[in-house]
Amino acid sequence: MxxxxxxxxxxxxxxxxxxxxxxxxxxxxxxxxxxxxxxxxxxxxxxxxxxxxxxxxxxxxxxxxxxxxxxxxxxxxxxxxxxxxxxxxxxxxxxxxxxxxxxxxxxxxxxxxxxxxxxxxxxxxxxxxxxxxxxxxxxxxxxxxxxxxxxxxxxTSGQSLHKRGYRTQTHTVPLNEVLAASIVLFSKWDRSSAFVDGMCGSGTILIEAAMIALDIAPSFFRKKFGFMTWKDYDKVLYTKLRSEVERRRRTTSLSLMGCEVNKKTCMMARDNIENAGLSKFIHVYNKPFEFFEPRRSSGTIVMNPPYNSRQKIQDDPNEKYKMIGDTLKKNYAGFDAYIFTGNLEAAKKIGLRASRRIPLHNGSLDCRLLYFEMYSGSKEVREK
Structure with a gap:
């Protein structure tokens, strides 16, 4: 060709x-x-x-x-x-x-x-x-x-490729699936160890992480692409490639966990996870992050906390980000922690020195993906 x-x-x-x-x-x-x-x-x-x-x-x-x-x-x-x-x-x-x-x-x-x-x-x-x-x-x-x-x-795509097709419900400000996948890809997660989303919302990051680990194509649920209505559409070729997508699901043991304080949003996450066929691999708990314990000695934790910009939050953002830092120190020593935020001022209250700051955008919002290496044992968490 x-x-x-x-x-x-x-x-x-x-x-x-x-x-x-x-x-x-x-x-x-x-x-x-x-x-x-x-x-x-x-x-x-x-x-x-x-x-x-x-x-x-x-x-x-x-x-x-x-x-x-x-x-x-x-x-x-x-x-x-x-x-x-x-x-x-x-x-x-x-x-x-x-x-x-x-x-x-x-x-x-x-x-x-x-x-x-x-x-x-x-x-x-x-x-x-x-x-x-x-x-x-x-x-x-x-x-x-x-x-x-x-x-x-x-x-050639038709509908935007970020619309995977597994989300039946979302909360007020859902995270774009492409952005969620990128957060996982930027992380050091080895695709087999523990993976935690401390404020999982409607479950998008968890679902994208599981699909990456299981080698499930992001367009697995898509039925139509723009090129399918073109005069030169090769149905035989596409059917062959689509059959590869159906076969390439890995069988593996995964430990993906999330917590979400809002009961209704937690139910949304569970529905979306079930719709994606991933309930076997992802477990979501209706708990505040500060009261959730991963029961793992190492792994990767990600979070997309409210920014107090497009999202309306009742808590003082400075207090919320301070709580995130305190909880990471208490419960996540030995983890790689990634915080995605558009509130760069409040993020300073986390009280940890970021090893890496990756500039990203969520819509028009200037954001950062902050990486914190959480030490355990004799090597204590590095603070400012």
Missing amino acids: ENFQMHATTLSGLEELLAKELTELGAKKVETQKRLVTFEGDKELLYRANLWCRTAIRILKPIDLFSAYSEKELYSEIQKTNWSKYIDNKNSIAVDVILTKSTFQHSLYTAQLTKDAIVDQFRERTGERPSVDLKSPDLRVVLYINKNKVSVSLD
């Missing part, structure tokens, strides 16, 4: 993780940019990337690159592509536009103009035109316009 260029989008700070995933899948000429990894591969790699990349948001296939300084030029350039290669007039389309420092000021209007250029081509040739379906189109076209440079791509 012929190789071609592809782009994988991700969240800020995850570019190197995604590049590693793509390289392990067999991608060539892998290069990182801001929230983007470019690479080359064939159709099989395109399908594999959608099935197996835990840190990708979308896999895009670029089809054109040009300069446009006016609406007329943009319309003309879009019409130069033979869109009948990808869809028929009975199919549906959608157009997404991302603008950066561009003379084109309005993304919705630019998307409308691009859509007009595509459907007008069909109307002129056949007398009929594709319809528009913003939610589930047969072909989603993505334009990135930086100043006057226009990159045109096809979205």
Whole structure:
């Protein structure tokens, strides 16, 4: 099969993780940019990337690159592509536009103009035109316009890859699955020792950790991808790759535990874990973190405590973060501890010196993944 260029989008700070995933899948000429990894591969790699990349948001296939300084030029350039290669007039389309420092000021209007250029081509040739379906189109076209440079791509993923399909319920501010997976991948967890989430919410980090350890594809529950409605969709190839996904579940003994103080949220976590088929491996307890004891001498503990930003919390954040530090010292000597937070001031109250501070973003929030090496025995926890 012929190789071609592809782009994988991700969240800020995850570019190197995604590049590693793509390289392990067999991608060539892998290069990182801001929230983007470019690479080359064939159709099989395109399908594999959608099935197996835990840190990708979308896999895009670029089809054109040009300069446009006016609406007329943009319309003309879009019409130069033979869109009948990808869809028929009975199919549906959608157009997404991302603008950066561009003379084109309005993304919705630019998307409308691009859509007009595509459907007008069909109307002129056949007398009929594709319809528009913003939610589930047969072909989603993505334009990135930086100043006057226009990159045109096809979205191969369809629905965002962070939507795994196992979450039936979430609490007020759920953690993005891609971000949850990255927290596990950034950690030193060996995928067999104890793994604890001290404030597990609806269970996303625990589920992602179990799927990583069991070698379950992140898209295991997905039924549809954008490339399935393309004219060149290879159903035989995809069925073969999908069968590999079904077979690659490891059998292993895991010890994943979580605690959640809110009873309703705890039930959500249990429901999501059951929906993912992981109840055998993950146990969630309706307890406050400070009263939960892991009964293990070593392992990995992660936490995504409230930031007091998008989340409304009753407790003083400074007191909450102080409690986290006190509990880590008391109950988790011998563990590797990772705290993901967007409240960098309150995080100082943890009272431990971070061995590593990984800059990440949760939406628009500037966050850090803080790593604390908790010593046991004669080597006491290092404090400020």
